Amino acid sequence: MVRLVSGMTVTERQIALVVLLALSLIGLAMAAGGRGDPMGAQGFVVLVFSVGLAFAVMAGYYAPEPDESRLTRYYDDPTKVGIVLTVIWAVVGMAVGVWVASLLAWPELTFVDQAWASFGRLRPVHTSGVIFGFGGNALIATSFHVLQRTSRARLPDQFTPWFVLIGYNLFCIVAASGYLMGITQSKEYAEPEWYADIWLVIVWVVYFLLYLRTLARRKEPHIYVANWYYMAFILVVAVLHIVNNLAVPVSWGHAKSYSLFSGVQDAMTEWWYGHNAVAFFLTSGFLGMMYYYLPKRAGRPIFSYRLSIISFWGITFFYMWAGSHHLHYTALPQWVQTLGMSFSIMLLVPSWASAGNALATLNGAWHKVRDDAVLRFMMVAAVFYGLSTFEGSFMAIRPVNSLSHYTDWTVGHVHAGALGWVAMITFGSLYALVPWMWKRETMYSPKLIEVHFWLALAGTIVYVFAMWNSGIIQGLMWRTYNDGGTLAYSFLDSVEAMHPYYIARAFGGLLFLSGAVVCASNVWLTIRAAQRERRGETGTDVPIVAGAMQAGE
Amino acid sequence: MDVGKQDTVTGRITTGHEWNGIEELETPIPRVVFLFLGAAFVFALICWVLYPTWPLIWTYSKGLLGFDQRATVTRQVEQAAADRSVWTTQVMDKSYTEIEADPALMHLVTETGRTLFIDKCAACHGVNATGGTGFPDLAAKAWLWGGEPETIEETIRIGINSTNADTRTSQMLAFGRDGMLQSGQIADVVAYVRSLSGLAPAEGDAARIEAGKQVFADNCTACHGEDAKGNKDVGAPDLTDANWLYGSDVQAVFTTVYSGRQGHMPNWGAKLPPLDIKILTLYVHSLKKVAP
Numbered sequence: 001m002v003r004l005v006s007g008m009t010v011t012e013r014q015i016a017l018v019v020l021l022a023l024s025l026i027g028l029a030m031a032a033g034g035r036g037d038p039m040g041a042q043g044f045v046v047l048v049f050s051v052g053l054a055f056a057v058m059a060g061y062y063a064p065e066p067d068e069s070r071l072t073r074y075y076d077d078p079t080k081v082g083i084v085l086t087v088i089w090a091v092v093g094m095a096v097g098v099w100v101a102s103l104l105a106w107p108e109l110t111f112v113d114q115a116w117a118s119f120g121r122l123r124p125v126h127t128s129g130v131i132f133g134f135g136g137n138a139l140i141a142t143s144f145h146v147l148q149r150t151s152r153a154r155l156p157d158q159f160t161p162w163f164v165l166i167g168y169n170l171f172c173i174v175a176a177s178g179y180l181m182g183i184t185q186s187k188e189y190a191e192p193e194w195y196a197d198i199w200l201v202i203v204w205v206v207y208f209l210l211y212l213r214t215l216a217r218r219k220e221p222h223i224y225v226a227n228w229y230y231m232a233f234i235l236v237v238a239v240l241h242i243v244n245n246l247a248v249p250v251s252w253g254h255a256k257s258y259s260l261f262s263g264v265q266d267a268m269t270e271w272w273y274g275h276n277a278v279a280f281f282l283t284s285g286f287l288g289m290m291y292y293y294l295p296k297r298a299g300r301p302i303f304s305y306r307l308s309i310i311s312f313w314g315i316t317f318f319y320m321w322a323g324s325h326h327l328h329y330t331a332l333p334q335w336v337q338t339l340g341m342s343f344s345i346m347l348l349v350p351s352w353a354s355a356g357n358a359l360a361t362l363n364g365a366w367h368k369v370r371d372d373a374v375l376r377f378m379m380v381a382a383v384f385y386g387l388s389t390f391e392g393s394f395m396a397i398r399p400v401n402s403l404s405h406y407t408d409w410t411v412g413h414v415h416a417g418a419l420g421w422v423a424m425i426t427f428g429s430l431y432a433l434v435p436w437m438w439k440r441e442t443m444y445s446p447k448l449i450e451v452h453f454w455l456a457l458a459g460t461i462v463y464v465f466a467m468w469n470s471g472i473i474q475g476l477m478w479r480t481y482n483d484g485g486t487l488a489y490s491f492l493d494s495v496e497a498m499h500p501y502y503i504a505r506a507f508g509g510l511l512f513l514s515g516a517v518v519c520a521s522n523v524w525l526t527i528r529a530a531q532r533e534r535r536g537e538t539g540t541d542v543p544i545v546a547g548a549m550q551a552g553e
Numbered sequence: 554m555d556v557g558k559q560d561t562v563t564g565r566i567t568t569g570h571e572w573n574g575i576e577e578l579e580t581p582i583p584r585v586v587f588l589f590l591g592a593a594f595v596f597a598l599i600c601w602v603l604y605p606t607w608p609l610i611w612t613y614s615k616g617l618l619g620f621d622q623r624a625t626v627t628r629q630v631e632q633a634a635a636d637r638s639v640w641t642t643q644v645m646d647k648s649y650t651e652i653e654a655d656p657a658l659m660h661l662v663t664e665t666g667r668t669l670f671i672d673k674c675a676a677c678h679g680v681n682a683t684g685g686t687g688f689p690d691l692a693a694k695a696w697l698w699g700g701e702p703e704t705i706e707e708t709i710r711i712g713i714n715s716t717n718a719d720t721r722t723s724q725m726l727a728f729g730r731d732g733m734l735q736s737g738q739i740a741d742v743v744a745y746v747r748s749l750s751g752l753a754p755a756e757g758d759a760a761r762i763e764a765g766k767q768v769f770a771d772n773c774t775a776c777h778g779e780d781a782k783g784n785k786d787v788g789a790p791d792l793t794d795a796n797w798l799y800g801s802d803v804q805a806v807f808t809t810v811y812s813g814r815q816g817h818m819p820n821w822g823a824k825l826p827p828l829d830i831k832i833l834t835l836y837v838h839s840l841k842k843v844a845p
Contacts, residue, residue, distance in 0.1 A: 150572040224572040295575045301560055304580035305568050334622045335605040335613040342597035342606070349590045356583075364562030482668075484661035485637040490671030492680060
């Protein structure tokens with residue numbers, strides 16, 4: 001802690017303390033104004049969080065100022081902390097995922113008769129935990145790293161990146177703890193209430209400005225394509241988040257708010273947001289990650305500069321129209337549905353162009369893919385990206401959607417993308433990044449990376465196949481008629497038919513979670529080994545295996 | 554700076570830029586990308602021409618097919634109803650006896666009735682209609698209100714203790730809580746009632762049976778009858794058979810007498826069309842007792 005604080009100038013430490021003080025006052029106001037309402041509890045979370053951090057800053061307050069030589073180095077402390085947070089959120093978010101998957105297979109597992117332990121409250125902890133906690137931290141941590149390296153510029157100051165990273169995690173904690181108390185806007189992937197949303201807007205604007213300020217300081221004549229993707233991620237998520245969360249709170253002291261939209265307009269706004277969250281959070285941001293770590297690890301130039309640029313604009317343009325495919329056969333006017341469907345089909349082209357660009361970049365490095373599990377993570381991610389974007393365009397076709405919608409097929413599709421693409425590219429990038437950040441040759445144990453790879457791949461395949469089967473069976477059972485022209489199966493019949501697949505899904509998830517735990521241990525051991533080496537204890541008990549990687553800097 | 558290098562693997566030239574070791578090749582966009590983009594656009598164009606797609610100021614482009622999802626679903630529902638009417642009109646027109654004498658029609662009715670029953674009734678009565686504590690076992694035929702199809706239909710339609718104006722109303726009084734009987738008397742009558750259906754008496758109950766018989770005669774016969782066979786006019790259960798809605802152990806029966814009971818069945822007439830109620834009636838009437 002003291003070491004992290006000592007990286008900031010004294011002025012920055014003072015700014016940090018002022019911000020934390022202001023934040024703790026906001027927390028106090030929420031706790032006082034929201035007494036008798038769940039918002040009071042949220043206020044205490046904010047209060048404890050900010051006061052705790054203020055103590056941490058004060059502990060390092062009198063550490064000597066960082067000398068001027070820091071400006072000749074990149075500022076990587078926030079990235080390092082971001083990596084640790086990423087791994088923690090991965091384990092927590094995925095563990096809750098296995099929990100809710102088990103609840104679906106064995107509902108009697110609700111072992112405590114408490115509202116917080118019910119499926120409805122735990123599920124958003126899983127979704128937000130993995131998307132925002134795991135994915136978001138990974139994006140922030142890697143974006144700081146990629147931004148500095150590809151701009152050859154240090155972050156403009158030492159306070160802003162911490163504000164972004166820590167402020168973002170405060171949002172995640174407030175969101176997750178709120179779900180357990182029953183606070184939700186009932187908008188999928190936009191569950192946090194108005195005060196959390198406002199805070200995220202502040203953090204996000206600072207994030208975007210930080211990005212622009214660093215880019216403005218760049219020593220490279222051109223902006224590398226990864227930064228385009230990261231910037232699209234930041235900018236568009238801000239727009240989506242603000243519009244979809246327009247709402248009027250019941251009062252300043254209540255967590256509850258009412259959306260500005262109602263009925264089908266609300267549904268359309270939500271899925272315009274929801275689908276573009278997939279596009280710009282889970283795709284664009286991670287493509288930025290891929291465009292840096294994959295060529296770096298493979299030691300190969302990007303297959304085609306032009307392809308990466310037209311894919312970028314293709315994805316950015318087409319995705320914006322696609323959200324209405326979530327509302328086929330609903331009260332949404334049909335012309336909006338046709339638009340959503342047709343743009344979803346065209347979207348496949350830039351998606352596959354991106355996946356193809358990644359895979360073609362590996363030409364000349366396939367022997368590394370064979371030998372290096374880190375690169376294999378990234379390769380498999382690109383393959384799953386291609387597969388799930390194809391599946392997504394396919395499912396957006398109205399008649400296909402009439403079978404797949406409301407079934408587990410959708411869940412399977414999301415996880416093909418989330419496990420196969422997002423998590424795989426993240427783990428691959430983390431394994432490349434961690435040794436660079438902690439100045440080691442390799443991860444503590446390359447063997448554990450190999451173990452993680454196979455656990456993750458097996459888990460993804462078991463999960464996705466289980467949900468394909470389950471979803472298609474559900475869809476068919478819901479549309480099978482008997483001789484008399486009545487539905488042949490009751491809803492309960494279809495629930496019973498899901499049971500074996502739900503068990504398989506929980507098992508697949510467990511495999512994937514085990515992989516994340518292996519990753520966490522490996523990262524932990526790497527950091528510890530690095531610290532021991534720095535203290536000059538490099539001993540014979542640390543296995544340093546020369547890998548197939550290149551130095552990062 | 555902007556002079557590319559040749560990549561040894563592909564033979565391509567790089568763009569000449571380099572970011573921390575990453576370079577990009579000047580590979581032209583593969584033709585297949587344009588081909589697919591063209592194909593996808595043609596597909597989209599066909600959709601736009603055929604289906605309603607583009608918003609105009611006051612309306613939207615209707616598409617050549619004149620396709621409208623509301624009209625389509627209305628037509629499909631009408632068509633499905635017309636297809637079903639082959640047998641559903643028979644169900645509506647014929648009497649219960651006539652329908653039950655027609656195996657082909659009964660096959661269609663029970664097939665449909667099963668789905669309907671599980672979707673609407675199974676939440677309380679169970680998938681196999683065997684009920685549970687507080688919810689009657691419909692397969693056991695221990696009818697509270699009568700097992701004739703017409704009576705079953707009435708029960709489904711107006712419900713029991715429901716919000717319907719004509720609801721069947723039934724209540725087991727809270728003899729203990731409301732001070733009509735002392736605890737000892739309740740224990741006596743519980744022992745007696747349990748003995749009626751041949752249950753093994755609990756410890757000390759044998760001595761109570763005689764006294765309980767008197768308590769029963771004084772308090773319970775109005776509804777349950779002198780012979781304790783119940784009264785279907787008020788939904789009072791037969792106490793001599795082996796069916797126990799709220800359990801047969803001493804504690805459960807004691808609670809019933811002490812605190813009373815009042816079950817609830819919704820009036821499905823408010824939610825289901827007469828056809829569905831008739832199908833459900835036939836289905837329930839056709840249920841066979843499930844082996845325990």
